[in-house]
Amino acid sequence: MVACGAAIVTLSMGARQAFGLFMLPMAQDIAINRETFGLAIAIQNLLFGLVQPSVGALADRYGAGRTIVIGAIVYAAGLALTATVGSSLGVTLTLGTLVGVALAGTTFVVVLGAVGRVVPENQRGKAFGIVTAGGSIGQFLVVPFTQEIINLSDWRTTMLVLAGLMMIMIALARGVTGRAEPQALAADGSIGEGSWAALKRASQHSGFLLLNAGFFVCGFHIAFLSTHLPAYLADAGLSGSIGAASLALIGLFNIFGSFFFGYCSDHYSKKHVLSYLYFARAVVIVIFLLVPLSTTSALMFASAIGFLWLGTVPLTSGLVGQIFGVRHLSLLFGVVFMSHQFGSFFGAWAAGWSYRVTGSYDEAWMASIVLALLAAALHWPIRDTPVAPVRRTIKV
16 A cells, blocks of 8 residues: 555656646747746645545545546546647646646545555654655656656647556556545444544644644745746756756655655654754755855755655654544645645745746745744644544444
């Protein structure tokens, strides 16, 4: 299950992280600007988050395998239709809307929910780290592959190739079949709480709210960099291959980062590690902006930020499972991930809007630093002791 789950995330997230490579060729072909493209990606991220709790609840109830199959079909259809569009509206409806919905059913929430129920608690962080690393392996492999196909043909052909790759997830879904087992009647006549009760209980916990706020920041960083970093480097005179190499290096080093932070999740305080991680992001961005921009500095920045890229996922999902248990992990982590995608919306769209208004990405970089420091402060006071579930009593 862990291997198939990691492979699914490899394909799904690998394609997603490559979308920034399409900004400039699509702008030249169908006359859309960076704000318009950024808005389509922002809508994609927003829908990715908005439908996540519902998709997570469906996966808890009907099984991760079925959910992934449907998501893979919609993902492939969205990419294939994107290859046919000729306007900004078409991009928004296909790459934005269809792909956004599909991502919810083929990425971390569904896969981690399935894995979390079969892996012992003391090894859960490592398993989550392996699955998270799958997204980075995909970024390392799929991003340069995508750039090469664009160079050899065009962006429309590349979209069709990616659509074909997404269909592989249908076969891999067999490896993550299964669903959360219904709670058996206990000896005292009580049964486990339902989804609504679990969500209500979590929403009253201050730690759950702080996790939502912190993951918003993570989403902002991820979407801003994956969508706009290639264009930022191109504006400075660096070639498109450097932008692709930077995204690939982010993926490569996040493989190591995901394993490392997954290990930390099993051995250290998750909330404290999260605080250090966000603080480190702020430091890395500041250094990148202070040194002269060059090929070397771009690749070094990509390596450093890549190590910190998705280490938040095993830590944040691990905290949700630690505090609230794994029975409703897909649902509860889905809600937290929804906050992540709200952040992604602003990271993708606001950076494009700011660029249109000011002609630079300076404001987006400054916002990234401030938000990273805020997230570091928010995670430290989280109450991470397990909360006993509310149980309903049946009169016999």
